[in-house]
Amino acid sequence: MNAVEISQDVxxxxxxxxxxANLCGQFDEHLRxxxxxxxxxxxxxxxxxxxxxxxxxxxxxxxxxRSLFQLTGKEHLDRERVHMYLQESVMSDAExxxxxxxxxxxxxREADSGEIQIQTRRKLVRARGANQRxxxxxIRACDLAxxxxxxxxGKTYLAVASAIDALENEEVRRIVLVxxxxxxxxxxxxxxxxxxxxxxxxxxxxxxxxxxxxxxxQVARLIERSVIEIAPLAxxxxxxxxxxxxxxxxxxxxxxxxxxxxxxxxxxxxHAVVTGDITQIDLPAGAESxxxxxxxxxxxxxxxxxxxxxxxxxxxxxxxxxxxEAYEADGGGAGKPASR
Numbered sequence: 001m002n003a004v005e006i007s008q009d010v011x012x013x014x015x016x017x018x019x020x021a022n023l024c025g026q027f028d029e030h031l032r033x034x035x036x037x038x039x040x041x042x043x044x045x046x047x048x049x050x051x052x053x054x055x056x057x058x059x060x061x062x063x064x065x066r067s068l069f070q071l072t073g074k075e076h077l078d079r080e081r082v083h084m085y086l087q088e089s090v091m092s093d094a095e096x097x098x099x100x101x102x103x104x105x106x107x108x109r110e111a112d113s114g115e116i117q118i119q120t121r122r123k124l125v126r127a128r129g130a131n132q133r134x135x136x137x138x139i140r141a142c143d144l145a146x147x148x149x150x151x152x153x154g155k156t157y158l159a160v161a162s163a164i165d166a167l168e169n170e171e172v173r174r175i176v177l178v179x180x181x182x183x184x185x186x187x188x189x190x191x192x193x194x195x196x197x198x199x200x201x202x203x204x205x206x207x208x209x210x211x212x213x214x215x216x217x218q219v220a221r222l223i224e225r226s227v228i229e230i231a232p233l234a235x236x237x238x239x240x241x242x243x244x245x246x247x248x249x250x251x252x253x254x255x256x257x258x259x260x261x262x263x264x265x266x267x268x269x270x271h272a273v274v275t276g277d278i279t280q281i282d283l284p285a286g287a288e289s290x291x292x293x294x295x296x297x298x299x300x301x302x303x304x305x306x307x308x309x310x311x312x313x314x315x316x317x318x319x320x321x322x323x324x325e326a327y328e329a330d331g332g333g334a335g336k337p338a339s340r
Contacts (some may be wrong), residue, residue: 007052008062012069015047019072023065030082034064037086056093064089084128087315091129118161120213121168125161131313132158138305139273144266146251147275148295149309150328155275156249160209163245166271167227173243174226177206178262180233180253203230206249233258242267251276251291253283259290279327 012020024031024044031042040053040061051061068077068085075081116127116136127133132154138145139162147155163175210219210228222228233254248254248262251274266272276291283289298304311325 004055005053006055006058007050008058010049010051010062010065012047012049012066019069020047022072022077023069025077025079025082029079030068030077033079033082034061034086037083037090038064060089060093084315088128091312118165120161120164121218122213122215125158125213127158128154128315129313131307131309135307135309136162138307139271142303142305143270144263144272144274144304146291146294146304146306147273147309148278148291148306149313150277150279150311152314153309154313154315155309156205156247157209159247159249159273159275160206161213162271162273163247164210164213166245172245172269172271174229174245175222176229176231176241176244176246177203178231178233178236178246178248179203179206179250180258203249206247233262236265237261239265240267241265241270243269244271246270246272248272248274249276251294252278252281252289254290255283256288256290256293259294263294 012023025033028044031044034040035042038053038057038061040051040057042061042065043050043052049065051058051065053061064086067089068082071077071081071085116133118125118136127136131149135145135147135155135158139159147153147159149155163172166172167175207219214222219228223230233248244267246266251259253276254262262274263272274291274294278289278292278295281289281292295306299306311328
């Protein structure tokens with residue numbers, strides 16, 4: 001039986017029309033966004049709001065309205081900002097309700113509020129939710145960390161932020177970005193340009209993260225000096241990477257042999273992060289994913305950490321989260337496999 005719905009009244013002060021318009025959005029689009037995300041109804045008149053829904057949702061809706069109104073005093077709200085705040089609020093509420101806070105480790109810098117953050121050249125990157133915090137802590141604490149889960153959960157973005165942080169703190173001497181080029185069958189010679197240009201399309205998500213955090217000009221300079229290296233997975237054989245931060249992205253598209261080859265490249269003073277989504281494998285039919293095989297073999301090996309993300313960790317457009325949840329409900333589950 002569904003819980004009885006309640007209504008909570010919220011009065012926002014000061015009754016500033018400009019701030020209220022910022023809060024509500026054009027044609028109340030921000031209020032409708034909150035309604036859809038929390039499954040509540042919001043009625044408003046001036047600076048008075050009534051939130052109706054199940055008790056937990058109505059309470060969270062009231063808190064969100066008050067907090068967003070505080071933000072209107074210093075910034076303009078848009079759909080993305082409201083979405084991100086809602087996502088953080090829902091994650092925080094779920095974590096508080098479960099009474100299982102993430103363990104504190106020797107991870108990335110921890111703010112006074114308890115949140116984990118990384119300050120890059122151009123922006124502050126903050127962990128959102130328990131899984132992202134655990135992921136950053138695992139990256140810092142272990143030489144090899146896996147981030148596994150659906151698209152939009154920040155696996156690659158946080159790995160790149162951690163790599164930049166390690167480089168700028170002189171913990172490593174270079175960053176190596178690796179990705180299997182499944183669509184081209186790993187045979188890249190027919191593509192125009194040098195090695196970096198050949199694999200650019202496959203590494204675009206990591207480039208985007210780098211550009212966002214340190215800027216295109218700095219990225220270009222670091223690539224020119226080989227401080228940032230672009231390496232297709234097929235070309236990693238025979239190498240040993242010392243004092244490097246290595247990221248293998250889209251690892252679900254590696255073969256078992258490729259995954260073993262990559263993992264045995266890790267050298268002294270290096271960190272490696274492997275990211276992937278085991279629900280989006282593009283390998284030929286019948287081929288076993290190197291990522292799924294690694295989970296089975298390495299999950300209990302000391303010094304290796306696994307972080308499993310869920311649809312609830314998606315931090316992209318709210319529609320992405322609903323898409324991921326729909327696929328999971330249809331049997332294309334994300335995160336940790338139910339069986340080995």
